[in-house]
Amino acid sequence: MNKEELLSKLKAIITPYVQNEEGLKNLNIHTDFIKDLEINSANLVDVVLDVEDEFDIEIDNESMEKMLTVEASIAIIESKLQEK
Amino acid sequence: MMNKRRVVITGLGVVAPNGTSVSDFNNNIQKGKSGIRYIEKLKELNFSCQIAGKPLYKESYLNNYFNNIQLKGLNASGMEYGVIAGMDAWKDAGLSINNSQTPLWDTGVIFGTGILGVDKFREAIYKVDEGKVRRLGSTSVTQTMASGISAFLGGMLGCGNIVTTNSSACSTGTEAILMAYNHIAQGNAEIILAGSTSDSGPYVWGGFDAMRILPYKYNDNPTKASRPMSATASGFVPGSGAGALVIESLESAQKRGATIYAEILGGHVNSGGQRNGGSMTAPNSQAVQYCIQKAITNAHINSKDIDAINGHLTATTMDSIEIQNWSEALGRKGKDFPYINSLKSLVGHCLAASGSIESVAAVLQLKNGYVFGNINSEDLHPAIEALIPRDQIPLKTINKPLTIIAKASFGFGDVNACVIFKKY
Numbered sequence: 001m002n003k004e005e006l007l008s009k010l011k012a013i014i015t016p017y018v019q020n021e022e023g024l025k026n027l028n029i030h031t032d033f034i035k036d037l038e039i040n041s042a043n044l045v046d047v048v049l050d051v052e053d054e055f056d057i058e059i060d061n062e063s064m065e066k067m068l069t070v071e072a073s074i075a076i077i078e079s080k081l082q083e084k
Numbered sequence: 085m086m087n088k089r090r091v092v093i094t095g096l097g098v099v100a101p102n103g104t105s106v107s108d109f110n111n112n113i114q115k116g117k118s119g120i121r122y123i124e125k126l127k128e129l130n131f132s133c134q135i136a137g138k139p140l141y142k143e144s145y146l147n148n149y150f151n152n153i154q155l156k157g158l159n160a161s162g163m164e165y166g167v168i169a170g171m172d173a174w175k176d177a178g179l180s181i182n183n184s185q186t187p188l189w190d191t192g193v194i195f196g197t198g199i200l201g202v203d204k205f206r207e208a209i210y211k212v213d214e215g216k217v218r219r220l221g222s223t224s225v226t227q228t229m230a231s232g233i234s235a236f237l238g239g240m241l242g243c244g245n246i247v248t249t250n251s252s253a254c255s256t257g258t259e260a261i262l263m264a265y266n267h268i269a270q271g272n273a274e275i276i277l278a279g280s281t282s283d284s285g286p287y288v289w290g291g292f293d294a295m296r297i298l299p300y301k302y303n304d305n306p307t308k309a310s311r312p313m314s315a316t317a318s319g320f321v322p323g324s325g326a327g328a329l330v331i332e333s334l335e336s337a338q339k340r341g342a343t344i345y346a347e348i349l350g351g352h353v354n355s356g357g358q359r360n361g362g363s364m365t366a367p368n369s370q371a372v373q374y375c376i377q378k379a380i381t382n383a384h385i386n387s388k389d390i391d392a393i394n395g396h397l398t399a400t401t402m403d404s405i406e407i408q409n410w411s412e413a414l415g416r417k418g419k420d421f422p423y424i425n426s427l428k429s430l431v432g433h434c435l436a437a438s439g440s441i442e443s444v445a446a447v448l449q450l451k452n453g454y455v456f457g458n459i460n461s462e463d464l465h466p467a468i469e470a471l472i473p474r475d476q477i478p479l480k481t482i483n484k485p486l487t488i489i490a491k492a493s494f495g496f497g498d499v500n501a502c503v504i505f506k507k508y
Contacts, residue, residue: 016152042222043153049221061218 001081006074013050017043031070044068057081088269088350092508094342095177095330097169097279098444101137101323101431104145104168106176110448112430113456114481118307119431120321129286133298135306137323137432138284139165154236157223160201165326165437166233166281167240170195173328174241174277178342187244190336192273194264195234195328196249196256196280198436201227202287233281245273253495254396255353256280257327257439261503262351264331274336279328282437289322295365297400298322310433311460312397312426313407313468313477320398323432327440329447344508346450349383349488351503352376362498366402369409372500376413376492379502385488387414390422390504392455394446394491397426398433404467406494411471421472422490423455423482430459439493439501446491450507453485 011027018024019038023031033039039047048064051057051073057080059067067073096106101119103109112119119137126134146155149167158164170193174181182188204227211219226232231249238247246267252259257280264278282288292298299319302309311317337344354375356368380387393410397403410424411417427442434441449455457480464474485507492502 016156019153040153045222046156049219052219 003074006077007070009054010051010070010073010077013054014039014047017047027070029071029074033068051077055081057084089271090334091265091268091348092332092334092337093329093345093348093447094332094337095173095179096345096444096447097171097173097176097328098326098441099139099165099169100325100434100441101139104139104141106172106444109444110452113427113445113448114454116430116457116459116480118459120306120310122303122306126286131286131290131293132296132300133293133319133322134303135309135321136284136289137321137325137434139325157221158227159204159207160227160232160283161203161285161324162197162200162281162283162326163227163233163236165324166195166197166279167236169279169281169326169328170237170277171240173279173330177330177332178340179275179330181240182242184242187242189244190274191241191243192245192267192276193234193238193241193243193247194250194260194276194278195237196251196260196436197230197233198251198253198256198282199288200230200232200283202283203285204228206287237277241277245276251436252499252501253497254433254435254438255493255495255499255501256436257441258443258491258493258501258503259353260440261329261331261348261443262353262501265348265351265503268331268333275330275332277328278331279326280437280440281326282324282435284324288324288435292322308460310399310429312399312429312458313403313461313465314399315463315465317399317401317403317465319400320428321432323434323438325431325434325437325441327437327442327444329440329443346447347506347508349385349504349506350379351501352378352382353501354378355500356498358498364498365496366498367494367500368498369405371498372406372409372494373413375500375502376410376490379490379504383504385504387416389488390414390490391486392423392425392449392489394442394489395424395426396492396494398428404465407468407471417471419473421476423476423478424472425456425458425478427456429461442493443491443503446489446505450486450489450505454481454483455486457481
């Protein structure tokens with residue numbers, strides 16, 4: 001799976017939780033989930049669960065804590081996919 | 085005594101088994117349309133009583149009340165009913181949603197329930213037992229905490245006054261109304277969205293089925309099953325739903341030019357202490373009578389002023405004791421007894437939601453001038469007929485202007501609530 005595919009899958013996952021539509025339009029590798037998209041911090045857990053389901057991976061607590069930006073999320077998803 | 089402020093009702097919302105909007109509900113209770121149905125799932129699960137009162141609407145209807153994030157993983161029927169009824173009442177009162185960053189300091193929510201999000205809790209229990217606690221997601225807590233319903237409504241509306249959930253079994257809804265009334269009468273708030281909600285489903289109703297207090301001979305004939313005051317009453321039909329009332333100081337309502345449905349004159353909440361015949365499941369008659377009398381005193385009326393009673397009357401053998409308690413508390417019997425009816429003949433016993441749904445019905449009676457009929461009471465219980473004549477328990481709706489209605493609810497734990505509504 002290339003980065004572009006991964007990004008589009010991630011975008012689909014986070015979209016229902018986004019409260020700042022502008023941020024979603026400008027989504028890029030540096031986008032911060034809380035600052036730029038105004039995702040409620042409680043919903044970050046749900047994003048992670050949806051990511052687990054989509055990619056059939058398991059994300060440990062330590063990785064979860066780092067998943068605050070698009071960049072970090074992609075890196076974690078890629079590494080978990082490689083571990084499979 | 086401190087001079088209490090006058091308190092009125094300016095908005096109504098209801099999600100009942102026989103109507104999920106105030107206008108449908110108002111029509112159906114006058115027509116005697118029952119909302120009790122056969123529920124296949126209850127048969128599959130070996131329930132003795134396979135019928136219930138459950139509100140019906142399409143899933144897409146929820147899009148009018150919840151955003152996509154709120155809908156994701158939503159599995160709490162009581163939350164759905166409470167939010168729909170609450171938001172409808174708010175809109176009905178002509179109030180808008182607070183879109184500013186400042187909470188409405190004088191506006192609150194008191195919305196009760198017995199237990200919330202049972203289906204969601206079941207989901208969580210399965211995951212926890214499978215060792216998958218990390219997969220619960222963020223909504224397990226917010227959908228299963230009892231105060232989830234008041235929290236949801238308070239957040240949607242931006243309320244900055246009291247936002248709480250009360251719980252007193254089947255008197256919850258009536259208690260919520262009185263809590264709101266007292267809070268406003270004492271000058272602590274201007275507007276409170278008051279009401280109550282109760283989940284649907286086997287996990288809520290199962291415990292009652294196990295107690296053998298539900299009718300089990302009407303699975304083929306559901307609309308005949310709920311028979312308050314009847315000689316053949318054989319238990320209450322479990323129900324569910326939500327009722328909501330916008331309760332407001334008269335001052336605030338007049339300032340806004342709001343439509344006023346009725347005035348709340350006062351009421352009382354008490355307990356029989358599980359003494360003197362009272363128990364976890366049965367009321368102490370002395371306490372019931374005291375509650376009614378104290379409500380009348382607090383409302384500054386005479387018992388003769390009551391035109392109609394909206395009873396608790398669940399369709400058990402307790403119905404005749406309730407009628408006797410009303411008769412003794414009011415000092416009225418025979419032809420002198422007020423009209424009396426029970427909404428439970430049409431919707432079943434909506435448990436924690438019963439007091440609020442039935443209060444919405446009582447307020448609609450005052451506003452529109454009718455006494456809705458008691459279906460399935462054609463064979464009055466002889467002990468009831470000995471106290472009051474048939475005429476006071478109309479089988480069919482009668483049109484008649486009413487001034488004062490007394491509404492009471494009684495709950496497990498030997499708790500009572502009685503509120504006095506007056507036409508405005």
